[in-house]
Each structure stands twice: as structure tokens, then as C-alpha cells.
Amino acid sequence: MEESEKATQPKNFNKVAYAAFVIAAIVFLFTDKDTSNTAIFLGVALVFDPFDINQQWGERPLWQKTWLIIHLGAAAAALGYLIGKDLV
Numbered sequence: 001m002e003e004s005e006k007a008t009q010p011k012n013f014n015k016v017a018y019a020a021f022v023i024a025a026i027v028f029l030f031t032d033k034d035t036s037n038t039a040i041f042l043g044v045a046l047v048f049d050p051f052d053i054n055q056q057w058g059e060r061p062l063w064q065k066t067w068l069i070i071h072l073g074a075a076a077a078a079l080g081y082l083i084g085k086d087l088v
Contacts, residue, residue, distance in 0.1 A: 014048040021045035025078075035085070039078035046071060 025041035032038070051064050 012053065014053060015050045017048040018045050018050040021048065035078065035082050039075065039082050042071070042075035042078055046075065 021041050022045050025038045025045065028037040028041060029035070046068070049068075051060065051068075057065070
């Protein structure tokens, strides 16, 4: 990639936003009695893909796929806990 192409590419703030939402979810998990914020922030964090956004899913390394699937599972578990807690 040439220098002029590097200078014109926009900055990818996804890593910062992803980290902020995950940290906020962890803080809510330990400080808030209501776990709904934890589930919401974990789910929204997945919108901000922390890896290369131009790379297709099939081309990603296994560890990146594993990380995102585990994160999705944690968000689903938090949501499931929230729903199950309200039903009982």
C-alpha cells in the first residue's frame, strides 16, 4: 500500500468502542444489581468488530472466530439469565 492510500483511509475506532462496551459490561456486572445492562452492553459490543473489518468471515483465523463466538455465547447467556431470572 502506498503512503497516499494510508493517509486517506479513515481511522477504525472499532477496537476502542468494543473495549469500552466490554469494560462497561464488566463494570455493570459487578456494581449494578440489575443485570440487564450487562447483557445489553455485551450484545452491543459485538457490533464493533475489534478485528479487521475488511476481512471476510471465512478468511479470518480460527482464534478470531472462536473469540467472537465465545463473546456471542456470553452475551446470550447473560440475556438468558436475565430472562430466566424474571420468570422464576
